[in-house]
Amino acid sequence: MKTKVKWISFKATQTEFDSLVSAVAEMKENSTGKVNRNLVMQALVRNFIDLGPAFLADELLELKETNRRLLGIGRNLNQVVKRIHAGEVSADTLTQRHLEEVAAYVRTTKDSVDKLVEHNQKRGQIELGD
Numbered sequence: 001m002k003t004k005v006k007w008i009s010f011k012a013t014q015t016e017f018d019s020l021v022s023a024v025a026e027m028k029e030n031s032t033g034k035v036n037r038n039l040v041m042q043a044l045v046r047n048f049i050d051l052g053p054a055f056l057a058d059e060l061l062e063l064k065e066t067n068r069r070l071l072g073i074g075r076n077l078n079q080v081v082k083r084i085h086a087g088e089v090s091a092d093t094l095t096q097r098h099l100e101e102v103a104a105y106v107r108t109t110k111d112s113v114d115k116l117v118e119h120n121q122k123r124g125q126i127e128l129g130d
Helices: 014-029 036-050 058-088 095-123
Strands: none
Touching: 014 036, 058 095
């Protein structure tokens, strides 16, 4: 079932409006995906009212790529364990260096995802005046 969409409008100063237009234009230049004022405002509102992240197109692509890489690591590790259990490979051939390389890659990937999520969360944080 398709979610019914409601229209909303708000007042902004000329400076606020110009800043929004400028920020969206900059995002469009640095993006390969769809970016417009509406998507940016939806992301801000979702973050502000704690509906969870509203990733933009490029952010979703980055998450998908990260997930693909992590799935590949998992498949490779499963194949290694199966070969060890089948006696095809000695556990000794899996050196500490190899494990450290895999762990470093997983940490780097985790840090990348953490930064993306943190960036998304900060996008919705504002201080409200009195």
